Amino acid sequence: MTFLRVFLMSILLSISPLVGGAPAADTGRLAAPPAGQLLLSDAKLAEIHRLEREDPLMRGLLDRVREAAEMNLTLPPNTHLQPGDRNMLGQSRAAAGRIIASAFAYRVDGDKRQLEAARRDLLNVCGFPDWNPVSFLDTAEMGFGVALGYAWLRPELSAEDRATIRAALVRNLLGLAPEAYQREGRGALRWQAFGSRDTTLNNWNFVCNAGFVAAALALRDEEPELAAQVLAGARASLPLAMGGFAPDGAWPEGPTYWSYGTTYLVNALAMLEETPEGDAGVADRPGFDRTLFYALQVFGPTGLSFNFADSNPAHDYSMPLSTYVWLARRFGHPEVLPEVRRLLQAKVRESSLDKRGMSGRGLVFCALFYPEKQASAPAAATTLPLDAHFRGEADFVVMRSRAADPDALWVGLKGGHNNVPHSHLDLGSFVLDAGGVRWAVDLGQDNYGLPRYFDRREGGQRWKYYRMNNRSHNTVMPGDRLQSATATAPIVRFESAPEEASATVDLTAAYPGAAKKMLRQVSLPGRAAVVIEDKIEGLRAGESLTWRMLTPARITLSEDGRTATLTQEGKTLRAVVSAPEGARFSASPARPPTREEKQNDGISVLAVTLVPDAPDLRLIVRFEPEPAARE
Template structure:
């Protein structure tokens, strides 16, 4: 696998890379087994106790520190000290972006750390997607340890965390809170089956995952025998066919959570099971977990054994719900696919020695899907289905990457694959000054909910700008997913300190999303805009949509989700779903051209520019409107300084007579008078000025009333509109926004002239 240094646009720092790599040297490294190689040290994973070595051919490998000779371990420790003391550098943009990101723009633009700063970010050698070799199925099983534990952490990893809990006050307090949460689990009954559809993220499967992770961490770090005793009981309960006939085989994420929970439980508490119990647990995992998830990923009928049917009952001949049909060929993985693939890989590593055939079945079904999905974060750390979906995928993927490192010292380069290091940066920039997420996509969430993902990303790539990790509070017995256990298991010095963002802007050519702000204070002006990929069946038709923050208020909002269970909705015919206002183009802050955007359209940033005075991004929406328009561009520009403002400008070439409407949804009160509009909310006012076209004016409307049970009533929502009526030809729609006073008016400049010529 070839690797190259990759300058992340407006993200990771070029100067820091140079400073660190200048201290490294190509030298001979020798293992305790006597093998050697020529390489330079490029990084350290403290929690996993591994180092990254760049060989003379440019490839990067990761090896356990404990596998080295004492002399090489001492040398690695000295190099790590140099890395930690190296100064952070200034951000740089690639050749495709005209200028470097600003270190500061206006007063208070970049936040000063409120506590101890995080260590300087390490040097990273990013592997571009085009140069990445996806691991084969068999690769996942080659390095599996013969001893337990082996999932997420091996024994050395748990010892490291035990040391952190003793020496670091935050880690120590976190362990106290985790123990308090563990006590609540001890007081609660074991999980039992709940009937009905699993419509939220808090399910029996996600609860089981939390319990197994919590009890396992406490077992290895605290050592009280009660944790193991309860862990064994919980494991037996969730694999008891009289309690759980199956693991909700028609709900792939719930099923995946159960299989991961059982895998953790079996790995962590195997020595607490007798052989009869161990055999029963493995049998259930293989039949109800591996068999069912493999059917989902491969588009096969659900096995009778996975459903727990009575003897003689025939299995369905239809593919498993949510599965890809084989005739369709390889498809883009979605959240459910990635959850299933991760669960299968973890189960395979758990059972590799005792159930080798089932382990092979699991990785054969998962490897290709997992590898394809990991590449979809490129180039800028954004999952195509949205930030909430991307966070879910990362949560599952991190468990796999951490487990691979714990076993062989290498995660096959996934953690340095283009898009994965940038994901931490996206999590910083796509949360606005109002502390609300740019929640595009089919979601009602306004915040990221799996903060332990940021904890791991900081440890893997350095802290991109998140606040220092706190000890949290004691979780309850019905908590879902890793939660506090995740923070503790991934605890690292980078997450324990305050990070400082390098730039006010997040943008680069090819990216799916761009974000710009005037500062990091709560009153800052902020705009985020998206391209994306409409071909994902769960995505909304929202290419070009934006959100807008100013003065502590989110003025331009996302409407959330309605339902992907609309009457007639299937993965091959989405027409019914996109009749729903919130799911179709009409319910987005974008252009509506007499109907929905194209179902298979894609859009990305085609131009990005940033200086201390202003920043801009341009998205090509031509494919979204390919039928009514010959071309379509959306540009956003933010002007910093004493009188900051935002400009949203659209340039469209309409082919034939078509009704065109520009829209922005808001919770504010809105009054419109010709080319001026005033939005009022919480005592603040946002002024909008329509700069172009000359004959157009603002109007104010409301979302439509629900016409069926699937549509939600949008109470308190107004729609600011620029309605061009039925028109054709070339048009420029330019709307400027400023807080508390009307934005300065200036001649409208074509988007092609926005960035200075080089």
């Protein structure tokens, strides 16, 4: 088959989801780079060695990789499913992490101990009866690590070892491609590349496609038909989930699942770029070119994320910085790289090594996609706008008082859709930083093992859990109503001016029938305070209204209840409820209704509850940080 024909076919296949199915496999032999080149070419290896000589940050990064690889030498073999396990995702991640770190350390240093460690771990997991396809993330992540280890070490492995690893990759992953990439998406496999299942359209898409792509490229000389089917199918399947980035780059499942899914997506695209057909335009899907800025701006000046949905609070340096680098280069944003270097310095300094062997992998990818010094580019922290609106299923706004200031005032506001995977009933919720402290918090995920945790139907069990529903989020609630699980709350107004910023979210549909109109406006007047103003029209007679904010701070209420003084870490934030007349603060522990749920120790609820005299009202709360006491 001519190169032109392959190229033209890849373009047609990349748009095939628009006409209803997976492409047929191209069974021609695919040109492959030399063995060991998958994401780690000889040229890349030479570049890493050069940077180690010239750049202290790369030296420090490689030293951390070596630490992780040394620790791998002491760890016991990974195991298959153990009694009581819900899945073996932890085992898959540990195995992949060990294999990647050890194999990379061998390629960089030629240390035979690391070659033997990687070989040992490869043969161990390739001897498992399966990679738990019942939970296909387990299979995909294991396959990704095994494929890279095989590709990087193939010239050093014996014929017998290569045969064992190749057979396991085919048996446990690549051989499942005909079922996974079945055109109607109706196969029995627990993950399908096409169709309308959540796992086809959310972060699973990126993880599972990346595992298949890695296996296909590692084995495309030996298994050309399966490899061709996977590569064509992945180019057609990935865009189905990438619609979640449109139009402005926000990811509806929250920053944790942005980190997880987008990392695998970028790895898949980087591997596809090594083929003659490239990614066939997959990376050009709407919003993907802006998702880097969402990832940077979802973090406040404290360095903590606005961890909406099933996300836990994360430090900015813990994010996948290799993904940032790839995105910056792919879409032409060198101004971001100095900020990524700053974060990488913190990662090298602050991150600890996971005792199961998972952590070395992320460090390896930071070396593969490395933020080299920029001669004159300004840091992203000084070029990013103070305020930003990311439209889409998340519909997310951030506003701050000053750039590149860890003590700046910062607020994030969440609108968008409730009916997306991993969502909470959190429409209208906000988080707040001031003085280097996070004051208003999102509690994050609960235990995924809770009964029917993922039952997202209207009235489903998921919404009875405290952390999942609006009773634990920093929003407003009529009566004791839960938000509708299918509601949408659009950001209907966003303004950014030098002296002020504001955003308004329409919460009317979140509480069907409760009021004629419910609007929440969040503003930064003079960029010196945060004001939360809820405007309610036509509230049902006798209906109460509750305003909530969850905080780790110590709360002291004034005698009249109109002022709350919050203190933590030697800092003070003052909250004043200025309207309506008679509104009062209260404070209580943020306890869930059952012992099985996370107990939220150290978190309090600052609340205002009232029964309005009239159907129309404005509830206004103003926050101002107090200047730090001079020593």
